[in-house]
Amino acid sequence: MLRVVVMVSGNGSNLQALIDNVHRNPKVDAEIVLVVCSKDGARALERAEDAGIPTSVVALDDPARREVRDARLNGVISRMEPDLIVMAGWMSIVTGVFLNRFPDMVINLHPSLLPSFPGLRAIEQALEWGVRLTGVTVHIAEEAVDGGPPVLQEPVPVRGDDTVDTLSARVHDAEHRVLTRAVVLYSEGRVRRDPADPRHMIINDEGGS
Ligand code: GAR
Numbered sequence: 264m265l266r267v268v269v270m271v272s273g274n275g276s277n278l279q280a281l282i283d284n285v286h287r288n289p290k291v292d293a294e295i296v297l298v299v300c301s302k303d304g305a306r307a308l309e310r311a312e313d314a315g316i317p318t319s320v321v322a323l324d325d326p327a328r329r330e331v332r333d334a335r336l337n338g339v340i341s342r343m344e345p346d347l348i349v350m351a352g353w354m355s356i357v358t359g360v361f362l363n364r365f366p367d368m369v370i371n372l373h374p375s376l377l378p379s380f381p382g383l384r385a386i387e388q389a390l391e392w393g394v395r396l397t398g399v400t401v402h403i404a405e406e407a408v409d410g411g412p413p414v415l416q417e418p419v420p421v422r423g424d425d426t427v428d429t430l431s432a433r434v435h436d437a438e439h440r441v442l443t444r445a446v447v448l449y450s451e452g453r454v455r456r457d458p459a460d461p462r463h464m465i466i467n468d469e470g471g472s
Contacts, residue, residue, distance in 0.1 A: 265293035265450040268345040270353040271300050275307025277351035277372060280439035282314045285446050293450040297343045299336065301355045323355050333361035340365070347449050350404060351442060359406050367456065369404040370449075372442050374434045376400060376416055381409035386431050395421055397430070399437045401445040403464065412464050414454055417441045 267285070271278050278298060286295045298311035298318045311318045319339045323332045336357070340348060341364065350371040362369060375385040376398040389397035398418040403411035417437045421430060448454050453467040 265346045265446075266296045266344060267293055267446060268297045268299060268340050268343055268348045269295055269311075270348065270350045271298060271305065271307035272302055272352055272354040273305050273307060275305065275310045275352065276435055277438055277442050278307050279310050280443055281349070281351065281446060282310065282316070284439075284443040285450075286314065286316070291447055291450055293347075293446055296345065297340065299339060301353060307352070329356065329358050330360045333358050336361050337364045347446065349442070349446065356408060357404070362404060362406060367403060370401055370414060370445060371404040371409070371411070372438055373400045373402065373409050374431075374438065376418060377402060377409055377413065386434055387427055389421060390425065390427065390430060397421055397434065399434060399441050401441055412462055414464050414466065415441050415445050415448075 269278050269281060281295060285291045285293050295316050298307065298316050300308050300318060300320050301322055303320050303322065308318050321332060321336050321339055323329065325331065337360065345368065348365055348369045350369065352372065373381070373385065375389060376396070377400040379394070380388040380397070386397070396418050398416055400413050401415045402413045405411035417440065419433050419437050448466060448468065455465050457463040457465045
C-alpha cells in the first residue's frame with residue numbers, strides 16, 4: 264500500500280479528487296495517511312476531516328525563517344513514513360531542508376504546461392499571453408520553483424471567449440484527472456528517474472490500470 268501525504272493550502276479540490284479516486288478506490292493500492300495544510304481554517308482541512316484522514320497545520324510563522332518551518336514539516340511528515348508526498352495546491356515555497364529529506368518523493372501540481380508560466384497566476388498569465396494551449400503539469404518538486412522534471416502533463420485548449428473562471432474550471436478538471444493518474448502510476452511502481460538522463464523521468468503508462 265502506497266502511503267501518501269498530501270500538502271494543501273486552500274480549497275482542496277485536488278485533494279478531494281485524490282480522496283474520491285484513490286483513497287476510497289479499492290482498486291488503487293494507495294491511502295492518504297495525512298493531510299498537511301499551510302493555513303488554519305482552509306476548506307481542504309474540512310475535506311480531509313470528512314474523509315477521516317488525519318490533518319496537521321504547519322504554517323509559515325516567520326517568512327525569514329523558512330528552514331525552521333521546513334524542519335517542522337519534516338518531523339510531522341516523516342512520522343507517517345510516507346512513500347509519496349503530493350503538493351496539491353500547496354502555495355508556500357519549501358527549502359532544501361524539506362526536499363532533501365525526501366529525495367524524489369515530492370511531486371507538485373501546477374496549472375500550466377511547464378516550463379510556461381511558472382509561479383503565481385499561471386492561468387491569468389496564459390490568458391494575458393493569448394496562448395491557444397495551456398494545461399497542467401505534475402512534476403518532481405525541486406528547489407527551483409516549478410522546476411523539476413515532469414511526470415505527467417495534459418494540454419487544455421484556450422478558447423477565444425475564455426475568462427479566468429471558465430479556463431480555471433477546465434484546468435481544474437484536467438488537474439483532477441492528471442493528479443489522480445500520477446498517484447495511480449506511483450502506486451503501481453511505474454514512475455522512476457531515467458538512470459541515463461537524471462533530468463528525465465521514465466513513465467511506464469502502458470497496460471495496467
Ligand atoms: C491548483 O490549480 C494548483 O495547480 C495550484 O493551486 C490550485 C489549488 O486548487 N497550485 C499552484 O499554483 C502551485 N504553483 P485546489 O485547492 O482546489 O486543489
